[in-house]
Amino acid sequence: MKIGLDMMGGDFAPLEAVKSLQLYLSGTTSPANLFLFGDEAQLQPLLEEYNIPLEAVKIVHAPEVIGMHEHPTKALKEKQQSSIAIGFGYLGKGVIDAFISAGNTGAMLVGAVYSLKAMEGVLRPTISTIIPKENGGTGLLLDVGLNADCKPENLNQFALLGSLYAKHILGVDNPRVALINIGEEEGKGNLLAQATYPLLKENTAINFVGNIEGRDVLLDKADVMVCEGFTGNIILKLAESIYEITDRKGIHHEYFDRFNFENYGGTPVLGVNKPVIIGHGISQSRAFSNMITLAEKMIDSNLLQIMQESFQS
Structure with missing residues (x-):
């Protein structure tokens, strides 16, 4: 499975997001393929500092960041090279199976609803x-x-x-x-x-x-x-x-x-066609790691298809 992580979203990004990779990878023998959306110049030194094996992750350069207080719709429209916008682009095209962010909540909700659409019947x-x-x-x-x-x-x-x-x-x-x-x-x-x-x-x-x-x-x-x-x-x-x-x-x-809240990581947007998980703006490494684990559960359990079938019937 392929899980995308917004490395620039949240008050403590990208440091805590990188630390979460170390925590997540140390606790699993079969990790997901992780796509990291963010500024490569900031991410590369941190990945080296925390000994994140480069074969376990793929950096997707996103030079722009949507701030926590920016207008969601306006920011998504104007910042096409932001980590959130590119992440939703990858999710919408099926390059990744789930997308996680502790960034601008409004932008994540707008992206989930308008980029992915609601399930039929929802x-x-x-x-x-x-x-x-x-x-x-x-x-x-x-x-x-x-x-x-x-x-x-x-x-x-x-x-x-x-x-x-x-x-x-x-x-x-x-x-x-x-x-x-x-x-x-x-x-x-x-x-x-x-x-x-x-x-x-x-x-x-x-x-x-x-x-x-x-x-x-x-x-x-x-x-x-x-x-x-x-x-x-x-x-x-x-x-x-x-x-x-x-x-x-x-x-x-x-x-x-x-x-x-760190124990649970974040909350999924229920009723859209792919897993989208939103974290608290003050999320630290444990929360990010738990969001990755939650994304894995949602994919492994086939929850989205079960929901889709329930509304179709």
Whole structure:
């Protein structure tokens, strides 16, 4: 398999991206073919310094960088020689099988949606995040920011995409799907929640277990939790703050440690035709390495084809 890595994306690029190669290669006996998109003049000395074997990687020179605060659509259009633009070009042509970046999130989302297109039948792609459960399990929350406003049909599709991801990547058999709401009873919530509930209830492709409240998100009430991106992003940022606060105060516990995003690397864009993984802007080597591993899982599990077949049927 061939995995592309944006070496210039993120606050600590390209150093942490190069260090991640050392971490990834030291932990596998059958590494993927890695395509490194970035400024060759900056990458070559770092690859030599960290003893990255040149036969394990292929540098694709990309002299331009899309900054973290640039307008996504404008930057992609004007910076055709950027690491993100060239990476999506390689992905779209099938030269690589997956593309990873911790760079400009908006540019990655625009590239994923407009360069690759959504799967046939998918109204809107979505992004998710891992939710550590109190009992040691793992939950999935989506959408977490790509779609701030949604229609009931969108949430119904997110439920299916999340279920397939939970089953084939997280290893959850028959994942329980819940709708995040302000009450457990059917009929609760705003107009979106009230209209979404019957769609989820009638969806035979998922295991819908009803509504859950905010206090249930970290408990073992559901495996896949669905909401629009406005609510999901607030929950995501609140979860991130839990780790930041406990870390600053020196509170060390294995449960709170699971809120460290570096453990998961990044989030895939679900609903597009090829694996695209977006990392946090402050990603360091462990996060980059875990994103490569996640890309491998998505390719090995044939997840994208499974999703495509689910929506075609």
